[in-house]
Every structure is written in structure tokens, then in C-alpha cells.
Amino acid sequence: MPHLDEGHIHAMLDGELTSTDREAAEQHLRACAECQQLLAEARSLFAEADRLVETLVPPAAGQPARKLSTVRSRRKNYQWLAWAATVVIAVGLGYYGSALRDRTQVAASGDAALKQERLRDTAPAIAGATPPADAASSLEQKSETRGAPDLAKSAPGAKAAEAPAPITANKLAQGDSSRSGQRADALDESAEEGQMLRDKERNEKDAKAQAEPPGRLVEAPMPKPKVLNTEISTGFRAISLEEAVRVLGGSVLLIDGMTPQMVLVGPGVAFAAGNPDHEVVRVVYDDPPGRQLWLDQQRIEQGPEGAAQAAGATSKLNLLPGDTLVTPAPDGASSLNWVSQTMFRLGLRGFLPTDSLRALARRVR
Amino acid sequence: MAHTLESLYATYHESLVRMLYRRTGDSDRAEDLAQEVFARALTTPPDNPRPWLFAVALNLVRDDGRRAVRQGRRLQLLKAESTTTSPGPEHDYEKEQQIRAVRAALDEMNERDRDVLLLKAEGFNYDEIAATTGLAKGAIGTTLARARRRLVEEYRKQDKDRYAAS
Numbered sequence: 001m002p003h004l005d006e007g008h009i010h011a012m013l014d015g016e017l018t019s020t021d022r023e024a025a026e027q028h029l030r031a032c033a034e035c036q037q038l039l040a041e042a043r044s045l046f047a048e049a050d051r052l053v054e055t056l057v058p059p060a061a062g063q064p065a066r067k068l069s070t071v072r073s074r075r076k077n078y079q080w081l082a083w084a085a086t087v088v089i090a091v092g093l094g095y096y097g098s099a100l101r102d103r104t105q106v107a108a109s110g111d112a113a114l115k116q117e118r119l120r121d122t123a124p125a126i127a128g129a130t131p132p133a134d135a136a137s138s139l140e141q142k143s144e145t146r147g148a149p150d151l152a153k154s155a156p157g158a159k160a161a162e163a164p165a166p167i168t169a170n171k172l173a174q175g176d177s178s179r180s181g182q183r184a185d186a187l188d189e190s191a192e193e194g195q196m197l198r199d200k201e202r203n204e205k206d207a208k209a210q211a212e213p214p215g216r217l218v219e220a221p222m223p224k225p226k227v228l229n230t231e232i233s234t235g236f237r238a239i240s241l242e243e244a245v246r247v248l249g250g251s252v253l254l255i256d257g258m259t260p261q262m263v264l265v266g267p268g269v270a271f272a273a274g275n276p277d278h279e280v281v282r283v284v285y286d287d288p289p290g291r292q293l294w295l296d297q298q299r300i301e302q303g304p305e306g307a308a309q310a311a312g313a314t315s316k317l318n319l320l321p322g323d324t325l326v327t328p329a330p331d332g333a334s335s336l337n338w339v340s341q342t343m344f345r346l347g348l349r350g351f352l353p354t355d356s357l358r359a360l361a362r363r364v365r
Numbered sequence: 366m367a368h369t370l371e372s373l374y375a376t377y378h379e380s381l382v383r384m385l386y387r388r389t390g391d392s393d394r395a396e397d398l399a400q401e402v403f404a405r406a407l408t409t410p411p412d413n414p415r416p417w418l419f420a421v422a423l424n425l426v427r428d429d430g431r432r433a434v435r436q437g438r439r440l441q442l443l444k445a446e447s448t449t450t451s452p453g454p455e456h457d458y459e460k461e462q463q464i465r466a467v468r469a470a471l472d473e474m475n476e477r478d479r480d481v482l483l484l485k486a487e488g489f490n491y492d493e494i495a496a497t498t499g500l501a502k503g504a505i506g507t508t509l510a511r512a513r514r515r516l517v518e519e520y521r522k523q524d525k526d527r528y529a530a531s
Binding site for chain 1: 378382385386388392395431460463464467468474483485486490504505506507510511512516517
């Protein structure tokens with residue numbers, strides 16, 4: 001028998017030879033070292049080629065049903081996410097809409113005294129104090145005009161835990177500025193740190209809510225916000241807006257459409273764009289995800305000293321009116337510092353993208 | 366009709382998709398081509414289903430490949446998409462490199478050798494390979510021997526180039 005060719009050997013390894021051909025091939029192989037060598041090589045190639053082809057396995061081979069179910073579950077997830085996004089957007093729009101109406105009402109009144117009074121009341125109200133009893137009637141009116149009657153009509157002693165917008169209305173609608181001022185003064189004496197103050201006030205408010213007589217309106221507990229770098233908060237104390245106005249020697253700048261949660265005053269060194277020799281007023285907001293947003297501000301003095309300040313001589317950052325500087329912070333927050341044409345040194349700091357901070361800066365007035 | 370579409374699908378779908386994936390390197394495309402094969406089986410019920418299904422599949426791959434050559438840019442886009450959206454089991458870097466080398470080796474083979482090799486990997490006997498490819502049964506052993514040798518040699522070459530490059 002002649003030597004076996006490679007195709008013959010592979011056919012034998014594939015089991016494709018007839019029994020007669022196979023017996024003849026095996027008989028030849030027993031006597032032919034050269035063909036034995038060919039057979040060994042063919043075996044090696046055979047195994048190696050099979051191994052290589054087997055490495056190519058489709059991702060979902062043999063599991064079409066599982067693939068289908070995976071697709072379905074992804075679609076469910078997207079539907080769920082779409083629902084969640086819709087709810088978040090709706091709540092966010094409602095919240096902003098309510099706050100915007102508050103600001104619009106204040107601006108439309110044209111009464112500067114009323115505006116200051118309301119702003120003065122904001123800090124203690126946001127700190128969690130229970131509204132005074134004589135404000136209940138105005139609260140009900142405000143709630144009704146803003147299409148949120150649930151809070152005003154809530155059951156006796158019930159907490160309005162799921163109505164952040166009406167609570168905002170409460171804060172601005174409280175009319176007794178003298179009581180609020182006294183309360184703010186008392187708070188100043190009891191705590192230096194703003195966060196500690198908020199916690200204490202929250203506890204007090206919860207205790208008061210338990211003891212509220214039937215018919216009294218009770219504020220819901222404030223959600224604990226994400227706090228910016230606490231080291232920078234050191235040396236700050238909560239003040240009323242009235243006191244903030246005194247510190248700044250004029251009006252306090254606020255973000256239009258947002259409701260201040262707290263007003264603090266602290267050393268100027270904590271304000272990168274500020275004059276370290278003067279105190280800085282910090283208005284604390286909660287951004288939509290519930291994280292803190294600071295609006296730091298100092299008024300530039302008029303006169304020779306003010307001219308030097310305006311030129312940036314006394315500031316760590318040499319900013320001139322119209323200049324803007326964005327700096328990232330190690331804690332993941334971003335700061336936007338600028339000097340307004342109205343001679344304010346301003347800084348916005350929060351866990352927001354730079355574009356969002358710039359958009360908010362345009363609403364500071 | 367001796368075979369219902371359902372039984373054909375249950376019997377051959379997995380094997381057909383695997384062969385098409387090895388042939389094209391794109392699991393989505395393999396799945397689409399397999400769907401097209403079964404759609405054609407619905408309109409033209411085959412007597413000898415396995416060779417018929419795989420012959421249609423290989424013809425579709427060839428037609429698809431010609432279209433892709435004409436639309437080179439589109440092919441690039443599809444390939445880019447498939448690598449990003451279908452990572453499959455190729456998470457491990459070494460394994461991914463091995464798969465790339467095997468695929469490159471397959472691409473270096475001529476079409477007939479590659480088809481015969483992939484059909485054999487799906488358990489086809491020489492008669493079925495001959496019926497599917499149109500080759501003479503007596504030529505299958507030689508073709509397979511050449512295909513196996515070429516695959517291994519090309520793979521070793523790719524592997525050598527890979528380590529030389531790194």
C-alpha cells in the first residue's frame with residue numbers, strides 16, 4: 001500500500017473511513033514510520049485546531065430565552081427610570097415654582113420693608129421653629145392661594161412631612177418679626193455651629209410638635225442636607241437676615257427663585273474672594289438633590305479703603321468687578337467667585353456643575 | 366413537511382448561531398442571519414434540513430460580506446458597535462487577545478477551507494459537509510487537513526507577532 005496522504009489520515013481521525021479502508025490504513029501504519037510521524041502530526045493539528053475554534057463562543061450561545069428575558073428586564077428598568085425621572089422633575093418644578101412665586105410676590109409688592117421683614121424671618125423659620133399661633137390665619141390664606149390647601153387643612157397635630165413647598169410658604173408668611181428676631185438671638189447664644197443649631201432646633205421642634213394642641217399647624221422635620229466641608233463652617237454662627245443686613249451695611253443678595261435655609265456670618269478668611277478683615281455673610285440653600293449650596297457675600301466699602309478693596313488689594317483673589325473665577329474643591333464641590341457691578345464680593349459653592357453655578361450666579365440679586 | 370419550523374429551530378438554532386458567530390465575529394449579526402435562515406425555511410421547507418439551513422446561512426454570510434465590502438464605512442460602524450455593545454465572554458484580556466488571534470487566523474484562510482472547518486466543528490460528517498458546500502466527499506478530508514494546518518499555523522504566527530509587539 002502506498003503512503004497515506006494527509007487527507008486520508010484526517011479522514012481516519014474523523015472516523016470517515018470505511019472499515020476496509022481503515023484496516024488497510026492501520027496495517028500500513030504499523031509498518032511505516034514515516035506515516036506514523038504524519039499521523040502524530042495530524043493528531044496534534046486536529047486537537048489544536050479544535051481547541052482554537054472552540055474559543056469562539058457567542059455571548060448568549062444556547063440561551064435564546066435568557067437573552068429575551070434580559071431584554072425585557074432592561075426595558076422594565078428603563079420604564080421604571082422614566083417614571084422616577086418624571087416624578088423627580090414634577091416635584092422639582094413644583095418646588096421651584098412655589099419658591100419663584102414667593103420671590104415674585106415679594107418683588108411685586110415693591111415694599112422694601114416687607115421684603116426685609118420676610119427675609120429676616122426666613123432663618124429662624126427654616127431652622128425648624130414652630131410658627132407662632134397668630135400666624136395661623138395668614139398661613140391658611142397663603143396655602144390656599146398657592147393651590148396647596150393640604151397643609152392648612154391638615155388634621156390636628158399631623159405633620160406635613162411631604163409638603164416642602166407649603167412649608168416654604170409658611171416661612172415667608174410668618175409676620176411676627178420681633179418674635180423671630182428674639183428667637184434668632186436665643187439661637188445665637190445656644191450654638192456657634194450652624195449645623196448644630198439646626199439639629200437642636202429640629203429636636204426642639206419635634207418635641208413641640210408632640211405637645212401641640214389640636215388645631216395648631218405643625219412644621220414637618222427638615223431633611224438632613226448634605227453638608228459642605230465642615231472645616232470651612234468653623235467660626236460661623238446663625239443670624240437673622242436683619243442682622244445680616246446690618247453686617248453687610250445694606251441689603252442681602254439672594255438667589256432668585258430659591259429659598260434660603262439658613263443665614264450665617266463668619267470670618268472673612270473663609271471666603272476665598274473676600275476681604276479677610278471683614279466678616280462674610282453666608283446664605284445657605286438646599287439644591288434640588290438636597291445638598292447644601294452656599295452664597296457667600298461681602299460688600300466692598302466705599303471710600304479710599306473701598307477703592308483698594310475694589311482693586312483686589314485686600315483679597316486673596318484679585319478679582320475686579322465683572323471678573324469670575326471657578327475653582328474646584330477637594331471635597332468634590334465647586335466654587336464660583338466674582339465681584340458684582342454693585343460692589344459685592346460673591347461666592348457660590350456647591351456640589352453642582354460649573355454651568356449650573358454660573359446659571360445660579362445670574363439669578364443672584 | 367417532515368419538520369416543523371419549531372422543531373428545526375429547537376434542533377439547529379443554537380448550532381447555526383454559533384457557526385455564524387464564528388464566521389462573522391458579530392453575535393448580533395449572527396442572530397439576525399439565523400433569523401433570516403429560518404424565515405426562508407418557512408417559505409421553502411427543506412427536505413434535508415441541516416445541510417440546507419447551513420448552506421443558506423453561508424450564502425447569506427457571503428452576500429452580506431459583499432454588501433459590506435461595497436459599504437465599507439457601514440461595516441466599520443457595525444464592527445465598532447458590536448465591540449462596544451457585545452463584549453460577550455471576552456472580559457479577560459488574555460482571552461480576548463487569543464480570540465482576536467483565532468479570528469485573524471480564520472480571516473486569513475480561504476472561504477472554502479474556513480466553511481468546511483466550521484461545519485466540521487458543528488459535528489457535520491463528510492456527507493453533510495459535501496451536501497452543504499457542494500464539494501466532493503472525497504475532497505473533504507484533504508480540505509479539512511489543509512484548513513486545520515492553516516488555522517494552526519496562522520494562529521501561531523499571530524501569537525508570535527503579538528508577543529513580539531508587546
